[in-house]
Amino acid sequence: MKNNMISKEDLEHLAQISRINLTENELEKFPKQLDKTIEYIDILKELALDDSVKLDLPELRFEELRKDEINMSDDMRLSKNITEDGFLRGPKMK
């Protein structure tokens, strides 16, 4: 497990790529909590699964995709006189 330990620097990197500021309190307690979670999901490495097991779920099929046709929105506000020269007119910026 040791090689998985999340240091404070690792956490700061993860927070940066996730675009989240962490509070001092979180910076303090998250490394230990995330370590435990990663240790828990690490059991997946015992599984010897290769490409023969497909990524897509077996026997899951969806019906045909609909045609890409233009339909009027159900939203009445969009259909009521707010188009101008083929564009939608938004509210004025304050």
Add this chain to the structure above:
Amino acid sequence: MTNLKDLLAHEVVVGLTEGQFSAEEYVISILKRIEEVESKVHSFITLDSEGALSSAKILDKKLREKEEIGQLAGVVVGIKDNISTQGIRTTCASRILEKYVPTYDATVIKNLKENGAIILGKLNLDEFGMGSTTEYSRYQPTHNPWNLDYVPGGSSGGSGAAVAAGECTVALGSDTGGSIRCPSSFCSVVGLKPTYGRVSRYGLISYANSLEQIGPICRSVKDLVMMLNIISGKDRMDSTSMSSSPITVSNKSNNLNVAIIKELITDSDPEVTKSVYGASEKFREIGCSCEEVSINNLNYALPSYYTLASAEASSNLARYDNLRYGFDYPIEEYKWETYFSNVRESFGEEVKRRILIGSYVLSSGYYGKYYLKARRLRSLLRLELLTLFKKYDLLIGPTMPILPFKFGEKIDDPIKMYLVDINTVLANLAGIPAISLPIGFSNGLPIGLQIMAAPFEEQKLLDASYELEKVINIQRVPNSI
């Protein structure tokens, strides 16, 4: 006559159609009930009394003028606050959406309204559906109506508690890893996670798209069938939705082959195990066979679930930049990146942990080790279950491995909290339908039975549930709150 507020959905429709009471009288009885108990239960985030009363008046007018009123006429529905409702604030119990008022209805809401149902308000949940107790709501936690010191389960805890406490006739929840079944089990009500694709997800605010479904929480199987039939179906706004045959309520569950999943029993609380074995006897009483089976890779299900759910969450929640909808936060003095990160500090701790774990399992070097492995394991589990369903009609086990617990017991240990979901995530990973049906109590705390079926085999699932419900006959509403 039974007190109006205690009526089941099908009784409301009959009573209203036969003129025994008006929709307005019924809604008033529910609002009175809310006044009595809401300060103890805290199910609601937003209560729309005015909207509900005005819908009731419209319905009464239609009745007087003998117009079509719909199959759910007068049924008062509480909605989990992650399902979009036009004109009613939809917060996901998060600060980041505290002022968000959707401009459109989710497809399920549209269907309910078209069938005469009355939308009463928005129910509490763990922030974005991430949790099993409602303790992660940014508002206050919901309390279990059976014992107010205990959690109601989650994440649809507001929905489970409101139905059990009689604060609405029925409710909608959403289930990503057990979020409908957990509170149904803890609050002694019936809750169904439908087959993936049976119900449109359009308007459900995304947490983990490949796992979640909207479903009903009710006080009877018959009510649940009524709700399910209205919300099911192919929707042009959700390309993963599929058409399905309507469910009928009937006694035809004889001769079904049922199997108890051994691994789900092994580590359960002894009281829960006892109840589940008791229920398996009841299956035999109604003419089904019942034996035990094993599932090979079950111990990998929960780690796989948390890998996939967190990965999808980290991607889905990246959209919350506070610019298009959010709370007041001046943009002056900030550069784009700092602004983005600063406002996202307002996510709750659990949401942050899951986004961080999601970023971790998706990052280079770990993607193959965790994310792809979890995807493959998921395929393997589905394959194994599809094979089992060739031999058995239904698979059963406890919905929750434990009894409801007190507030604060697991809040500081994420893994302890995650383990609560160990029995329920299987159905989400495999995309199969699963119900939680009340089967008993231990020291006044509810126990639920989970029944699973093959994809789109809800008819079998509900036939058995309907009959079992009659044989077991469990109390659905607590005597006093």
